[in-house]
Structure formats: C-alpha cells, structure tokens
Amino acid sequence: MILVDTLEVFISITLLFAGLLTLAFRNRRQHFIGFRIGYTYMSREAWRRANALVGLFTVAFSLLLLLLAIQGIELNAFALVTVVGIFFILLMGTIVARRTYELEDLSTEADTGGEPIEVDVRPYLALQVVALALYLVLVIMLWDDLPERVAIHFDPSGKPDGFASKAVGALFFPLILQGFFIGMTFLLREPGFAPLMRFSRAGWRWTAKFFTLMAMGMAAVEAFVLLYNAGMVSGRLVVGSALVFLGLVFLGLAMGRRGKI
Numbered sequence: 178m179i180l181v182d183t184l185e186v187f188i189s190i191t192l193l194f195a196g197l198l199t200l201a202f203r204n205r206r207q208h209f210i211g212f213r214i215g216y217t218y219m220s221r222e223a224w225r226r227a228n229a230l231v232g233l234f235t236v237a238f239s240l241l242l243l244l245l246a247i248q249g250i251e252l253n254a255f256a257l258v259t260v261v262g263i264f265f266i267l268l269m270g271t272i273v274a275r276r277t278y279e280l281e282d283l284s285t286e287a288d289t290g291g292e293p294i295e296v297d298v299r300p301y302l303a304l305q306v307v308a309l310a311l312y313l314v315l316v317i318m319l320w321d322d323l324p325e326r327v328a329i330h331f332d333p334s335g336k337p338d339g340f341a342s343k344a345v346g347a348l349f350f351p352l353i354l355q356g357f358f359i360g361m362t363f364l365l366r367e368p369g370f371a372p373l374m375r376f377s378r379a380g381w382r383w384t385a386k387f388f389t390l391m392a393m394g395m396a397a398v399e400a401f402v403l404l405y406n407a408g409m410v411s412g413r414l415v416v417g418s419a420l421v422f423l424g425l426v427f428l429g430l431a432m433g434r435r436g437k438i
Contacts, residue, residue: 184252185242185245185246185250185252185255186243186246186247188242188255188259189239189240189242189243189246190239190243191239192235192238192239192242193235193236193239193240193243195235195239196231196232196233196234196235196236196237196238196239197232197236198210198211198232199211199212199228199231199232199235200228200229200232200233200236201232202228203224203225203228203229203232204225206218206221206224211224211228212224212227212228212231212232212270212274214227214270214271214274215367215381216271216274216275216277216278216367217274219278220274220277220278220281222277222281223273223274223275223277223278223281224274226273226274226277227270227271227273227274227277228270230269230270230273231266231267231269231270234265234266234269234270235266238262238263238266241262242255242258242259242262245258252330252339253329253339253341253345253346253350256350257349257350257353260353260354260357261353261357263357264357264360264361267361267364268360268364271364271367275367297366298362298363298365298366298385301362301365301385301386301388301389302359302362302363304389304392304393305355305358305359305362305388305389305392305393306359308355308392308393308396308397309352309355309359309392309396311396311400312351312355312396312399312400312403315400315403315404316347316348316403319403319404319406319407320343320347322407322408323343323347323403323406323407324343324406325342325343326340326341326342326343326346327340327341327342327343327346327347327402327406328340328346328402328405328406328412329341329346329350329402331412331415331416331419333416334412334413334416335411335412335413335414335415335416336412337405337412346406347403347406351395351396351399354395354399355392355395355396358388358389358391358392358395359392361388362385362388362389362392365381365384365385365388386429387429387430390425390426390429391426394422394425394426395422397418397422398415398418398419398422401414401415401418402415
C-alpha cells in the first residue's frame, strides 16, 4: 500500500509542477512548455488563454488527486480519475484555443501565424473501434468463465498483485482507457489540434498513428489479461505481451522523431 500511495502522490506532484509551469509560460509561446496544439501556435492570444485555463485546471486537478491519494483511494480508481481528468482538461483547452483562434481570424490585425490543416481521422478511428469491438466480443464469450474479482495488474514474475470486480476490471476500466485514445484521435479532426512541438501535416499523421498504436496495443494487452482471468494463459504471457507493447511504443516514438512513420 505504501508503494501505491507513493505512486499516487508522485503523479499528483508531477501534474502540479506541470500546471505551475504552464501558468508561468502562458504569455510566452515556445516549443517545450505549455499546452502546445495547432491553434495555440497559430494565435498568440489562443496560446495565452488556453495555457492560462489549462494551467489553472491542471493545478486544481493535481490538488484533487493529491487529496484522493492522502485519503487512500485505490490505485485503480485513482487511475480512472486521472485519465478522465486529463482528457477533460485537454478538451477544454482545445475548445478555448479554437474559439480564440476563430475570433482572431476574423480580425485583420490577428497574429495567427499559420493556416489550419485539413485532416481525416476516419481510418485511424476505424482501426481503434475495431480493436475495441473485438475486445468486447471476447468479453462476451468469456464472461461466464471470469471470476467475480479479476486480476488487472501483475508483478514482473507474472503474479497478479492488483484486483477489481469483474464489471470494473473487464469492462469499465478498459472502456475508459480505450475511450481516451478514441477521444484524443477524434479531436484530431480539428484542423488545429495536433499536440506537437511543430504543427505540420506529417506531425498530425504521426500523432494519429501513435494514438492508434496505443489503442490497439492496449486492447491486445487487455485481451491477454482477460484470457488469464479465464484460466487460458499464464501471467508471464500477460507480462510478456505488455513488454512487447512497450517495446513497440518506444520504437514508434523513435521512428516518429526521425520522420520514418
């Protein structure tokens, strides 16, 4: 329990630090700190307003997480709250940045600094939805074989060390996680969303591919966890699938930085 509490506090403090930095750099547009999306790069005012809101919300949310950590909330619930909260902050920041950019674009004196990029998220969303649908089909097929409390986390040796009810572990948590990646990909349909240091069509495409890789990889790992709880695979195979997934993520990040995907 001490390890869990330490992890929750670390995440809370990290978000608090990130929020304070975002507020500190809300008036200075640059490529390293802040809420960096296309709209904020195309408008100085959009940068200022969006970063002020995101910074404030992140600080407030981090303090809420810290309070939950001190109260001893379970790690699974803490993770769900964190994912939902971060998505909400990103959504609100995007809405503010978009509205500010659109209002400025009507003015001849606007400092927009660039044009939006038309994008198509349908192929990426389709892959993610198919991965989620296949997982849900597997849940339906194995539902009666699952115990009332399922393992959702494993130590390096493959021994389960985290559990949740069947509904939460097999359905609610995976749906929230997959919903996060689908939602982030859906936001890419906004011409000025792509959260990259340098906004470009190639950068947008890399972001869409990365979210899709994350969604499909997590669906695969969740499927192995489901099979473990149904008594069909070992815990070591679950850990192995997670390590392969992490390896693919790091490979994707490295290739993306070199412009190869």
